[in-house]
Amino acid sequence: MEKLNPIELYRKLIHVPHIVRTIRASCLSGYWYCSEKARLQALGVESETSNEAATGTLIHKNITTARNPSPLEVELNEALKPFYTLGEDGEPIISRTYKNTKIQADGTFITHGADEWKVTNDRKTWIIEYKTKTSDYVTPVDLAPARFQNKLYCWLFAPIFSVIPFTLAGGQIIFLKRIGRNGNFEPIGQTEQMFWNEETELQLLADIERILWSWNNPEKQIPPMRYKCLRCPLTFKNKCWFQTGKIWSSET
Numbered sequence: 001m002e003k004l005n006p007i008e009l010y011r012k013l014i015h016v017p018h019i020v021r022t023i024r025a026s027c028l029s030g031y032w033y034c035s036e037k038a039r040l041q042a043l044g045v046e047s048e049t050s051n052e053a054a055t056g057t058l059i060h061k062n063i064t065t066a067r068n069p070s071p072l073e074v075e076l077n078e079a080l081k082p083f084y085t086l087g088e089d090g091e092p093i094i095s096r097t098y099k100n101t102k103i104q105a106d107g108t109f110i111t112h113g114a115d116e117w118k119v120t121n122d123r124k125t126w127i128i129e130y131k132t133k134t135s136d137y138v139t140p141v142d143l144a145p146a147r148f149q150n151k152l153y154c155w156l157f158a159p160i161f162s163v164i165p166f167t168l169a170g171g172q173i174i175f176l177k178r179i180g181r182n183g184n185f186e187p188i189g190q191t192e193q194m195f196w197n198e199e200t201e202l203q204l205l206a207d208i209e210r211i212l213w214s215w216n217n218p219e220k221q222i223p224p225m226r227y228k229c230l231r232c233p234l235t236f237k238n239k240c241w242f243q244t245g246k247i248w249s250s251e252t
């Protein structure tokens with residue numbers, strides 16, 4: 001029998017590259033805020049970087065450099081390195097192919113990686129996701145995309161954990177309140193923890209199917225709450241099905 005090292009095994013048996021269309025994990029998660037906005041983003045419409053997003057990025061950077069990784073976390077990062085490939089933007093990405101004949105979907109989901117990994121002494125691994133907010137409380141609008149994104153990260157990394165000596169335990173979302181614009185923050189005190197198991201995966205796959213079906217049938221999408229449209233940038237508003245009554249596509 002052919003002898004393969006773990007990375008060759010991963011590429012050959014689990015990750016069969018078949019890129020038809022690439023969608024970022026964060027873009028899919030946006031469905032839970034507004035399906036149409038996320039659909040437009042999946043088609044390449046970009047939003048401008050806001051001050052809030054820039055402050056959020058600064059906070060993420062401050063947190064992830066606040067402590068040195070533990071020896072097990074260093075070992076995990078080294079074990080993950082060979083599975084990253086270079087994305088179109090030249091940055092390392094993790095990708096996984098997705099195929100669903102029921103809704104005729106065939107493509108690749110990607111992520112630039114988790115905010116942080118936490119590894120316990122029994123080699124159980126948690127994907128940590130930080131979410132920053134201006135308010136000091138969390139609402140369902142914050143929770144739905146964050147929960148989905150955290151599960152999707154687990155799904156993207158899961159095949160790798162079958163060939164490295166760590167266990168993927170699940171994910172954790174930590175909400176922070178932004179203070180000022182210099183990267184300061186306060187923990188909101190609310191976290192979400194999710195175990196990665198068969199049930200979680202089935203739930204995620206059902207959600208992905210629902211999202212892609214909606215994007216393939218834009219006129220059947222569920223409209224978002226009106227207040228979201230008040231804050232929506234014109235780049236989206238001018239192409240939005242709910243605003244214009246026309247279905248925009250990248251070929252339009």
Ligand code: SF4
Binds near residue numbers: 034035228229237241
């Ligand atoms: S205007 Fe409203 S419905 Fe249209 S993309 Fe923006 S948030 Fe969504």
